[in-house]
Amino acid sequence: MPGRVAGSSAKGASTAAKPRTSRTARATASAPASNIPDEGPSTKLRNHVAAVFSDAQKSNTGHRKLVINLRKIQEACCYEPLSSKKKQAEYDFDEDDFNTEVVRCVLRVLPIKKSETVGDRIVKFLGIFLRVASEKDNQLVADQDGALPETPTSRLTNAILNTLLQLLSTKDKIVRFRATQISAHIINTLDTLDDQMFHLLRLALLKRIHDKESSVRMHAIYGLSRLAAELDEDQQDEDSDDDDASSGVLEKLLNVLQNDPSAEVRRALLLNLPLTPTTLPYLLERARDLDAATRRALYARLLPALGDFRHLNLTHREKLLRWGLRDRDETVRKATARLFRERWIEDCAALPAAIDPEEETEDGKKKPGVTKAADPSLEALLELLERIDVSNSGNTGGVALEAMSEFWDGRPDYREYVSFDSEASWDELSPESVFVARTFNDYCRAKDAQGDGRLLDMLEMKMPEVTKFGFLLEIQINKLIECVRGAASGGPDGDGDEEMEEESVQREFIVEQMLHMAISFDYSDEVGRRKMFGLMREALTMPELPEESTRLAVETLRLVCGDDRSDKGESDFCGIVLEAIAEVHDTIMGDEGDKTKSSTGEESFHSARSEISDDGSARRSKNSKRAETDEEEEDDDEEKAIREIMVNMKCLHIAQCMLQNIQCELEQTVHLVTMLNNLVIPAVRSQEAPIRERGLVCLGLCCLLGKNLAQENITLFLHCFAKGHASLQTIAIQIITDILTTHPSLLAPVPSTADGDETSATLSATEPSPLLKPVLKTFSKSLKSEDVDVQSTGASALSKLMLSQLITDPDLLKGLVIAFFDPETSSNASLRQALTYFLPVYCHSRAANAERMATIATGVIARLAALREALIEDEDVEESEMVTLSAVGGMLVDWTDPRKVIGSSEESKTGKLRVEEGGAPDSDMIHFVLAEQILEKLVTSQTSKDERKVLFSMLSKLHLTVSSPDPGLLRTVLELVAEAIESKVASDVTSRNALAKMQTTLLKLMHDIATAERGGGGGGEETVVEDATVVQRTDVDETAQSVTGAEAREEEEEEEATEVEAEDDPVNAQLRRELESTRIEDPDAEGTRMDIDEEMEDYDFSGMADDKDVQALMDSMDDDEDLIE
Secondary structure, three states, rough: OOOOHHHHHHHHHHHHHHHHHHHHHHHHOOOOOOOOOOOOOOOOOHHHHHHHHHHHHOOHHHHHEEEEHHHHHHHHEEEEEOOOOHHOOOOOHHHHHHHHHHHHHHHHHHOOOOHHHHHHHHHHHHHHHHHHHHHHHHHHHHOOOOOOOOHHHHHHHHHHHHHHHOOOOOOHHHHHHHHHHHHHHHHHHHHOOHHHHHHHHHHHHHHHOOOOOOOHHHHHHHHHHHHHHHHHHHHHHOOHHHHHHHHHHHHHHHHHHHHHHHHHHHHHHHHHHOOOOOHHHHHHHHHOOHHHHHHHHHHHHHHHOOHHHHHHOOHHHHHHHHHHOOOOHHHHHHHHHHHHHHHHHHHHHOOOOOOOOHEEOOOOEEEEOOOOOOOHHHHHHHHHHHOHHHOOOOOOOHHHHHHHHHHHHHOOOHHEEEEEEEEHHHHHHOHHHHHHHHHHHHHHHHHHHHOOOOOHHHHHHOOOHHHHHHHHHHHHHHHHHHHHHHHHHHHOOOHHHHHHHHHHHHHHHHHHHHHHHOOOOOOOOHHHHHHHHHHHHHHHHEEEOOOHHHHHHHHHHHHHHHOOOOHHHHHHHHHHHHHHHHHHHHHHHHHHHHHHHHHHHHHHHHHHOOOOOOHHHHHHHHHHHHHHHHHHHHHHHHHHHHHHHHHHHHHHHHHHHOOOOOOOOOOOOOHHHHHHHHHHHHHHHHHHHHHHHHHHHHHHHHOOOHHHHHHHHHHHHHHHHHOOOOOHHHHHHHHHHHHHHHOOHHHHEEOOOOOHHHHHHOOOOEEEEOHHHHHHHHHHHHOOOOHHHHHHHHHHHHHHHHOOOOOOHHHHHHHHHHHHHOOHHHHOOOHHHHHHHHHHHHHOOOOOHHHHHHHHHHHHHHHHHHHHHHHHHOOOOOHOOOHHHHHHHHHHHOOOOOHHOOHHHHHHHHOOOOOOOOOOHHHHHHHHHHHHHHHHHHHHHHOOOOHHHHHHHHHOOOOOOOOOOOHHHHHHHHHHHHHHHHOOOOOOHHHHHHHHHHHHHHHHHHHHHHOOOOHOOOOHHHOOOOEEEEEOOOOOOOEEEEEHHHHHHHHHHHHHHHHHHHHHOHHHHHHHHHHOOOOOOOOOOOOOOOOOOOOOOOOOOOOOHHHHHHHHHHHHHHHHHHHHO
């Protein structure tokens, strides 16, 4: 046990340490890392302290022993020993010397790079030593009252931090990183700091959160997060000047959390910021972070540590589930599913709201049984579903379905626990309990298709049979109808009306979930099938049945009617549905007839009484009754109009659901023709907008079942788009797209009869379909519409038609690309999401599509450059709202990359020619087409500086490697390059280098192609063998060479010389020079080429053909060359 603190150390340690520390820091900061200043002679203390730090950097395993050794050295220097002899035997040094040596070792850590683990080991060792030494010092002075006393370790900490504070803003990024790392580590290790040092560190680290190095910012955040938490605790205790400091630190950290470009920095803030009501919304925002690791950290680390999820409001719960379960990253989806099925369910099962606080905790600590996983509990599961509002999130497209699917997949104990075969579980159904049954049924049937049938067997044991389920469904449908009628009638004060509406919503949800289950059942049991058949037929005749329930009932009825093998299933289905439509019409309109009859009876009764009265009273009563009758007639007319709208909407909805579930021919089904004439066509002609829109939808569905009807009515839908409002335009363009997809022959070319010659028209003459022009005009208008729904629907519909090659118009493709980058569509998320998928898929699916994109690339750049200039001139619009032209150019080059076209990678490796369907050329030439368009734009048109810069940047990124080239296109591109160089369109060095690089690449490519053709024997005029003609026979094994002497060679050389002299084009002249310099004089392959200077007299010509045969072969080769040319 050390004695009291040495007097000299206590008085002068702090003052003596400062000048030494300052000198050391100044020397280190001013001198390079390799130039160590003079530090005086080596001492025993320096050797021992340095040895401890040297051992600490080797491994983390020995840190505990090294901390004890360093603590002994500190005690020997800072405390007076109990024996004076022992003091003389140990070190003759004071506290100031010890602090100086430790600071000296800390300074040696600063130049160590981030990748070196030795630096991290020393930082960790330093933090452990300061914590242990501080605890021991506090034990020695624990009996002192008042404020925290000053100890040797606190003075050592201040000396280290004072030295590091001067180095936090140095120019060396490595030193800044290590200084920030050590400072943040000390802050997070120690429990207390000097107040003055606390504020100095806060100000210094606040400057480092904007450092250009992300590693420096990250460690500054580690330190500031602890300081912000401490300030927040002090703020809760008392009001002081630190309140503004706390809010300032938190505000700056939250700003960094939202805007820092480094994912590591954002993730560090996410995991280190204090969890307060102020910071929680900002932390939950990271569920939409761009970095997948940050999103995963939120779901896997922050939310489990947050505690009971029920403290979050309903909006946060629903968003967290939806964002997490639908994340693009699989690890985030798994983390979200684990959070839902392991943590949230345990919060409901192990910590119910009515738990006794005395049982929950004991002496401030939780019992061991509370943290243990709870047994499966149906009540806990129902509460969990209630907490996520399953009535709204459990509908089609809701997140509750995905959450429960993951729940059943990861909790086999709950799969074994739940059961639904008892009547008690179905008597008082709640939205949560029926949703449990529906999701369990869906999970077992979906997984059973991939498994061995065990889940289906378990499902049959736990669920009621079809017949019993039919009776249970009938009870719930009757309850639903009663609630709907009660909500429609209302109460005297209106309170009962609201209660009935809430109950009807819940009953509707219950019926929908049970109908979803009924759709998945197997109706091989005839008794159960008959029960469901009668129930669904009766349910369709109820006018009060909601629309979603009606749709599910129609789908169930179609399933119950069976397949259509003998054309009986769909026929019976259509007949039953049309009967239900007629009964619904009679039921609604029948009530009106009853009221009319009752009113007529009253009039007859009153008229009978009037005959008894005198004439004067009769006249007065007639006048009053006439006025009352007029008012009643107006009310009756208004009520009649409302009833007509109701009956038409209900009947059209049933008809729409029926048409969506059949595939028969319209003209061959009498029931459908009758419905079309009596219900659909009058609805289309109606003056009421809702009826007309729904009638158009039904007419469009009918057109899908008959080509003739579609051909007759497609002009009607085009007219509706041209003249209708936004909602009608959206419906019309959807119908037009479905019709063209179902009947693509409507856009096929038709025979031309312009000349009146039927024979010639039948043979080859065709003209575009008359529907093509108005259809293209319709889609072009939809892309320019001011309504975001019409614009996004038009873009999605056009994308489908272009992917299926029904529309190949390049102007529409250009319109789609411009709409994708147009700043006016930045708020239309659905449009941009659809085009984000469509554009790369469209270009990479076919070479012809990519080539079409290459032809419009320069036009797109020009249009977007004009839009950008207009945007810059507009002061109210920020320039950042538009994608930069360089990014647009990069995307266009990527979309037209021939290496990404489907099916091109294998051929590019082998170098073989790939021919697509219809004889399309190889995809390797796509970037040559793009290069031609760009060079032609640069040479022939006036372009702005920004546009020219982007075009040259695109040229430098092109992939100009081809295995089966088009010589004409290659020559055209090379000529354009030469013209661009000659006209000096490249104004800067980068652009000139791009042109030079392209010219070199093209010349090398032409040289390689010519060399390959010469080596392979060639097929054209340029590949004729110059020295000798080699003829290879395919029907015999022997080869014969025809040597015609030097005459043939002289003639060919004269022809080549004449061609070179006649050609004035410098490109052709340069190519000729390249070819002449690579004349083949040596054999290319053994036995295939000969030099003319070889001795021929020893060659055996006995196997060669005579002169006539050789001349005939050469004439045939000349004919082949003419054909190739």
